[in-house]
Amino acid sequence: MITVESLTKHYGGFTAVDDVSFTAATGRVTGFLGPNGAGKSTTMRVMVGLTRPTHGSVTIGGERYGDLGNPGLEVGVLLDASAQHAGRTGREILTVAARTMGLPVSRVPETLARVGLTESEAGRRVRHYSLGMRQRLGIATALIGDPHVLILDEPANGLDPAGIRWMRDLLRGFADDGGTVLLSSHLLHEIEVVADDLVVIGQGRIVAQGTKADLLASTGTLVRTPSVADLARALHEHHIVTHPTDGGLRAETEPGVVGQLALHAGVPLTELRAAEGAGLEEMFLQLTADTARETDAHEGAAA
Amino acid sequence: MTTTTLPRPATEPVTPARHRPRTTRPIPFGRLVRVELRKMFDTRSGFWLMASVAVTAVLASGAVLMFGSEADVTYANLSAAIGVPMAIILPVIAILSVTSEWSQRSGLTTFTLVPHRGRVLLAKAVNTVHVGVAAMVVALTIGAGTNLLGAAAYGIDPVWETSLTDLSHIVLANVLGMAFGFMLGLVIRSSPAAIVGYFVYSFVIGNLLVLLATSQEWFADINRWVNFQYNQTYFFDQQIVAKDWAYLGVSSLLWLVLPLVIGAWAAMRAEVK
Structure with a gap:
């Protein structure tokens, strides 16, 4: 279970996350939904200790992430599939992760097969990977420690329809086996098909949360x-x-x-x-439109 | 008898056997050191940087044999020749071991798997010293081999006037150069900027201070107390007396220790974008 309590993050005068509280429950897939720049990634970075919050806290199973002994064995994290040394092969990146966690290297080929990367793909340098292949490698890194919590930022980006279907089944199975899944997306439909619970965020604030069934009931x-x-x-x-x-x-x-x-x-x-529930889609479109308008205005000013 | 079976609340399902929370033991430091060492070799650029230690040692000492005369074939000359490429390659290795976490953004994974950056950075520092010493042993062994080869070719007795103490000073000077590169990596956290910074430091700043010392009397008195680059390179080819250690220690406070502390503090907080 992931518990976010009164989380706030300021960057100078900008408030990226504004008093956000929610829980991602055990055995369920929680979708973290919001337009680009709404504060999803910042919230997830705070969760895994990469960013210090201004106020508030996040605990995973009651513990701060930084207090976990060997976090890779407890929490599988994918924040940005492209954030890898371009000169390493996929297999090497996974081997480094396995070694850090103290796992036998026999897990590497197993996990590569599990995410559908072939032997020859695994031997290529990540520089030559498509975004979809990077996502699969990132998910392999998250899964290799056999964690009980998954935190995935936009994991469906760059996947083809078959890949999205695969991801959906994987996350569903993970939650059904008693795991906790938190995944973010900026696409309502993408989240709708897999999430049990939804947390909707816009401009750093939570605008709706509840079970998908409640929120989507029209x-x-x-x-x-x-x-x-x-x-x-x-x-x-x-x-x-x-x-x-x-x-x-x-x-x-x-x-x-x-x-x-x-x-x-x-x-x-x-x-x-x-x-x-009919409000959810409308509200989400409204949120997205607000952000889009601001972007247009900025671009207009720049031009 | 009537029993009412209430549906289980949706938010509290019974946890099936898999994916149960568990407590894990902290990652031992020795493992971090081994992983970080592996990461210094496992990219194409990392591999060739390491390989170039041996390659340039062979090229530099080979050049002494090919273009020098019989009198040039001494171990002192050969190790000095080998020292030139080492002083460039080794600090770059140290710089990249730090900056790649930010420049290549691999720190996003590294610092998530080990949410204690200080331990990761310390493991990198330990490896910097390991690699520096190992590389110098390899390079100086190649130099010794070349010395034997040269002596045999000229039909003379090999000249070994370089003492073990001299050799340890050469190793120390190189490790200090690497430490300086490591510090720059922490402070700047960008591969190209830190490498440029290192060259500016080693080829410009030290010489400028020497120039200042020759023109300004007041600076001549304090040059050796503040010119770390001069004191570091002094260890390559001079007889070292007690005072040289004092100069090195004092000047390193300003140029190495203080920025190292500031750089470590910054790197502990710097976001990996």
Whole structure:
């Protein structure tokens, strides 16, 4: 589990991250979503001790990253796939990582195979790698220590559709096996297909967070109950379409109707509210548009 | 009997067997030293820099044999000739071992796997001394071989007037040059800028100070106390007395120790972009 508490980072007069708090839960994929320059990378750099926060803290499984004995065996990190010595071969970069962690070098070919880099590709110098190959090598570096947490900054960049599919399955499997995954992206769709939880950031501040199901539910009612099946049956008898969400249902009707039917069916509710999820995409577009406008304005001023 | 099975809350799934949190032991320093040593050799440029120690030692001593006369074939001459390329190559090796983490941005991985930069930098410093001493042993051995070869070619007895103490001074002078390069790497953290900085230091600044000393009497008195470059290179080919050690020690405070402290402090904080 990753816990970010009241994290703030100033660079001179510029506030890159402004009082950010969230958790990435164990067994789940948490998507960290925001336009370019929103503060995602800075937050992730603070997580792994590369950048000192101005205020606040990050803990991983209750410990500061810098206090982990051999962090590579606990947290797999990929911040920038291009940040490698261009003159090393892919195999050598992975070997250096394995040696640093104290792992047997037999892990190197295993891990290369796991991320789909061939022997001949691994023998090439990283200077000649495509971005997709660099991403695979970066993911290999993150995975080789068999960690229980993954922190990946824009890992899908440069991957082809098959690669994105592979990445999605890999992260899903990692979380299903009890790992914690935090991945960032500036593309809503990319995150939507794999994340369980979403944290949306814009201009250094968190603008939305919650389960993907809650945030993306477009219309209708969100209802939670310990007796999901009973409630679904009651709603279906009245021809109300339902969609399962985490611990509850999204029903395509008004909250009042759901409440009335639940009362008749004798189903206890733990939560009942209007779904406001349609807002997410709009909000994200708004965030992106704001950033884009600023960029245009800067470019306009420069020209 | 009625049992109510509550669905498990979504945020607290039972952790399956794999990917369980575990406690790991700190990375031993010896391992960091071995990894950092490997990183000095494992790129094409690193490999050829190391190889050039032997190659230029052969070329420099070969040049003495080919273009010199019978009287030039002495171990002192040969080791002086070999010293010229060493004084250029070894500091560059030291510089690149530090600056590549920033210039090539590999520090992003290095400092994430080892979130204690001081230990990484110390491992690099240890290797700088290791490599400096090992390279000089190789170079001086090549010089000794050439001396035997030259003596045999001219049909004379080989001349070995260079003492073991002289040799250790030559090694020390080179290691100090590497230490200076290492310091520049920490302070500047950019490969080309640090290399240029080293050449400015070794070919311009020392000589300028000597020039100043010959024209200004007040500076002549203090030159040896402040001119680290002069004192360092003095160890290559002079008889060393106690006072020379004092000059070296005092001038190194200003030129080496203080900037090393400042550079280490800066490198501990500098972001790897």
